[in-house]
Amino acid sequence: MCGLFGIIDPTPAGIDTARARLARDTLVHRGPDQAGDSCQPGVYMGHRRLSILDTSSAGRQPMAADGVTVTVNGEIYNFRALKAELQQAGFAFHSASDSEVVLQGYRHWGVDGLTERLEGMYAAVIYDNNQRTLFAFRDRVGIKPLFYFHSRGCFAWASEPKAIKAYVEQADLNLDPQAIIDFLVYRYIPAPKTAYKALRKLPAAHILEYRTQTGQLDTRPYWRLPEAETDPGDTVLKERLRELLDASIRDQLVSDVPLGLLLSGGIDSSAIAAVATRCAPNLQSFSIGFREQARDETPFATAMAERAGTTHHTQYFERDEMDSLVERMDAWFDEPFGDTSAIPTFRVCAFARRSVTVALSGDGGDELFGGYRWYERYDDLRRRQRLMPGTSRGINLPSALPHSDQLTLLLSKDPLWSYARIRGSITHPRLRDWKQRLEVPADYDELWAYRAAYDPAASPRKAARRIDFHTYLPDDILTKVDRASMAVSLECRPALLSTELVEFAFTLPERFLYRGGELKGGFKWAVADMLPSVVLDHAKQGFSVPDFGWRNAFVAQFGSVQEGLADKYLNAIQNS
Incomplete structure (x- = not known):
């Protein structure tokens, strides 16, 4: 895992290399092992390295060949297969690093052919001096971040906004009031926006192309979720799910440094522990607990650790830690971020980092296999909306639904505002007040991110899962995990998010996903033989603080x- 920073500035003033290196080094927490850079006329590419594969100096970045320079953050899980293919095509390799596959793969296949083949979690930047063009791209799910800045002829990129903010003039970083409205609706700022007008996030599964001679900048997607469902029967689906689960976890166990497991006691991390320990015995696992018993899941994590045979470590989150960690959130995210589960996530990552450099996590399982309670609530709400005539909407409101005092509003709005309220967005009156305060037009469509991901032809539950996959997962969950783990130089790998497993999950029929009328019922059924009953039977709690x-x-x-x-x-x- 690494930190990327770079600048393209063809103006007469050029690049201040000393300042660029200082900006690069704001990311030292992402890469404490080595620092490297490439300085060409008008182009600076900097890199901070956390050594995971090929820890020797041969894996140092940037890497270059024949006018092409690359920097990579993350891991390419299928690098060995791609390397063998490239060697057969005549390309020579000088390291055992997965990053060199990006360099030689681009030279052989071009950026489109390369991104089509890569499997892993990554953000990469390639500068092709022969074409005077920079390419950047992120993995399909958005596990690894990449930000970019474009203003007054200057183009910059970084793994975190703090590096860009350390280099560019403060006058070029004007706050975006609409992004603050977005934050109030979503609790995060969805890609491609950030809190600043000239600073952007590259969305997941996108390629950025920047032509240095003209200043032309374009982005385009290179992958999409499948649309069609397949239903060969429960037994076949279960067997295929287990095959893909095993493959996804096995591929992510490759490391030249100590590797462990973040074990919450939930279904996802427990399934990962069961598979991982079959492939790699003697793993360590780590849990964070709370003294408040209602929020403490350590008994379930301990039960799973005993079943899987891991060397398990537990530490308790203390009340007096909270204030200092809340204050540190600003430094982690560089913009408003409202998911308070970042705090225990940081805490368990810091605990694990004492013993390991890489840890597998279960993030993404609820989006893939339908584990969130709000999917049930949204489905119920949409069913009630369809049954109620337009003139009578808002009467006989069911008190069992969340925010029942707001259902009159919910039932009179479009399905996306209904979903936003089910998810806990602020009410219309408060949002109207904030728009006035920030001088944002009253008709600003704050649901633009949901709207871009929404499939009106899909069932409510599937539509909600797709929305979450494209918004909540990359811009909240994976952002939280990346910043919290990288703050302590821990590489965290969400082991369920391989491309094949993601694509398979989104072709599953709903009767399998919610088998037995239960959230995540199909997934639980598929992994039940690997887990203790105490883990299978306890209610989902979520990883939040008391x-x-x-x-x-x-x-x-x-x-x-x-x-x-x-x-x-x-x-x-x-x-x-």
Whole structure:
């Protein structure tokens, strides 16, 4: 795992190399082992390295050959197969690093052929001096981040905004009020936006192309989720799921440094532990617990560790840690981010990093296999909406549904606003107040990210899963995991998110996904023989913190956690 930073600036002033290196080194937490750079006229490419594969100096980046220079963050899981294919085509390799496959693969297949073949979690930047063109791309799910800045002839990129903010002029980083509205709706800022107008996130499964001579910048997708479902029967689906699960986890166990497991006690991380320990015995596993028993899942994690045979480590999150970690969130994310589960995620990553450099996690399983309770709630709400005549919507509201005091509003709006409220977005009156405060037009469509991912022909549950896969998963869950793990120089691999397993999950029929009328029923059935009953039977809790008082204080003062964070962020910007 690594940190990328670079600048293209053809203006007469050119690139300040010393300043560029300082900006690169703001990412030292992402790559504490080595620092490297490439300086060409008008082009600077910097790299911070966390050595995972080929820890020798041969794996140092940037890598270059015949006018092509590359930097890569992440891991290419199928690099050995691609390397063999490239060697057969006559390409010589000088390291055992997976990153060299990106260099030689681009030279052989071009950027489209390369991205079509890569499997893994990665963000890569390629500068082709022969074409005077820069290419950048992210993995299909959005596990590894990449930000870019384009203003006044300067183009910059980085793994985190802090590196770009350390190089470019503050005057070029104007706050985007619409992005703050987005944050209030989603609790994160969806790609391609950030909190700043000139700073953007490259979306997952996208290629960026920047032509240095003309300044032309384009982005395009290179992969999409499958549309059609397949249903050969439960037994066949179960067997195929197990095959793909085994392959996904096995491929992610490759490492030249110590590797372990983040074990929450939930279904996903437990299934990963069961498969991983068959492939690699003597693994260590790590859990974080809470003294408040209602939130503590360590007994389930311990039961799974005993079943899988891992050397298990547990540490408890203490109440007096909360304030300092809440304050550190700003430094991790560089923009408003309202998912407070980042705090225990950081805590378990810091705990694991004492013993290992790489850890597998279960993130993404709920989006793939239908594990969130809000899928049930949204399905129920949409069914009620269809049954209610337009003139009578909003009467006889069911108290069992969430936010029942807001259902009159929900039932009169489009399905995407209904989904936003089911997911906990702020109410229309409060959003209207914020738009006035930020001088955002009243008709600004804050649901643009949901709208871009929405399939109106899909069932409510499938539509919700697709929305979450394209928004919540990359821009909240995977962002949280990346920043929290990289803050302590831990490479965290979401072991369920291989391309084949993702594509398979989105072709599963709903009767399998919710087998037995249960969330994630098909997945649980498929892995049941590997897990202890105490893990299978306990209710999903989610990885969040108990209320230590600060959350209630935020809500009392501002109305919601995200409103409090937005207010703090705006004040910091205005006073800087």
